Amino acid sequence: MAVDVILGLQWGDEGKGKIVDFLADKYDLVCRFQGGPNAGHTIKIDGNKYVLHTIPSGIFRPEITNVIGNGVVLDPITMVKEMAVLENAGVDFLSRLLVSRKAHIIVPTHRYLDAASEAAKGLDKIGSTLKGIGPAYMDKTGRNGIRVGDLFADDFKTKYNNIKEKHLGLIKLYPEIDFDLAAEEQRFFECVESVKKLRFVNSEYFVNNALTEGKRILAEGAQGSMLDIDFGTYPYVTSSNTISAGVCSGLGIAPNKIRDVIGIAKAYCTRVGSGPFPTELLDETGEKLRKVGMEFGATTGRPRRCGWIDIPQLLYTVMLNGVTQVIITKLDVLDAFEKINVAESYQYDNMITEELPFDIVDKQIDPKYVTFDGWFENLGHVNKYEDLPVKANLYIQKLELMLRTRISMVSTGPEREKLFAR
Secondary structure: OOOOEEEEEEOOOOOOHHHHHHHHOOOOEEEEEEOOOOOEEEEEEEOOEEEOOOOHHHEEEOOOEEEEEOEEEEHHHHHHHHHHHHHHHOOOOOOOOEEEEEOEEEEEEHHHHHHHHHHHHHHHHOOOOOHHHHHHHHHHHHHOOHHHHHHHHHHHHHHHHHHHHHHHHHHHHOOOOEEEEEEHHHHHHHHHHOEEEEEEEEHHHHHHHHHHOOEEEEOOOOHHHHHOOOOOOOOOOOOOOOHHHHHHHHHOOOHEEEEEEEEEEEOOOOEOOOOOOOOOOOHHHHHHHHHHHHOOOOOOOOOOEEOOEEEEHHHHHHHHHHHOOEEEOOOOHHHHEEEEEEEEEEEOOEEOOOOOOOOOOOOEEEEEEEEEEOOOOHHHHOOOOHOOOOHHHHHHHHHHHHOEEEEEEEEOOEEEEOOEEE
């Protein structure tokens, strides 16, 4: 069998968690391949809302095995909080949640360093979630990191102290900030003992053996493609490869094992934190999108910046990921808009183009819009695609033509049942 991939095509917050949860019963394994607790995958089941940061979104399906891959960075403190959420929800997960021994660990001084570095940037902040993600990946590529398998090593405390001292030396370069390291260390070591009760595997062998046995695997991405360390809006990006190429390095599978790449995009566009956003609306319309869409970060709680859907940006990420189908989420948020704009091209350097410039950060981009009539109807009653208002159907059809990729499903709400095929 092959691996199917679900990932975000914008700047994150596209609704990936709900889609993974919805599709998970078609698979045997759901595997996270990158990112860390900066992710916030929201799932709403039977009126209850759950937010997962590290644990794969297939965990609520009782027959599904969930794997945290080697490409993930894991914070034991956050992990234990998530485990408590599952326990309180009555989810039996200990036998179904596996962690790669090669996944890297976030230690307290990673978060300390993250916060100190971001505070020192002043107005040039990149919008870090302050979860220690960047410093953890820096130690991974710098060959200083601590991996999950090291938790059981006799010299674990030595490795921990070595990396701690390195971080404390770096922190001296920044202005002093308030961070209770002693208290955070106590929590960390307590949570490490709880995390050690989980199942640990050499995930590259586990996943490939599952493929050999004919198991169906869904790879779950975090953040969004425009936050990819190589192809995103650098330097306002995350520290991992969020595109489909990251599946291979984040799980240890070959490229020819990937079959479908399912890209998730909102019917409009949002971004959390700093960085370029060509279609951002800094007016009443943007505020209306934020209010109606309840656009606040699942991890940080920060208000999201809002704007119209951006076709050049989506064509870019469809290309990078080899997307085979697109799912459009939050179509219902546009119910209250009389007119809906879609950016179909960019103007910069005296030309009109669908291509993103090399440095989108400092480039003045003028999006060129096409306007559609809104449907001005409540989609809450819609249970199948054929029941969409004519104008909503037309909007989806036009998006499909512009993206040159099949739109396979549409979501009109956070619940499982508010997702239907075309």
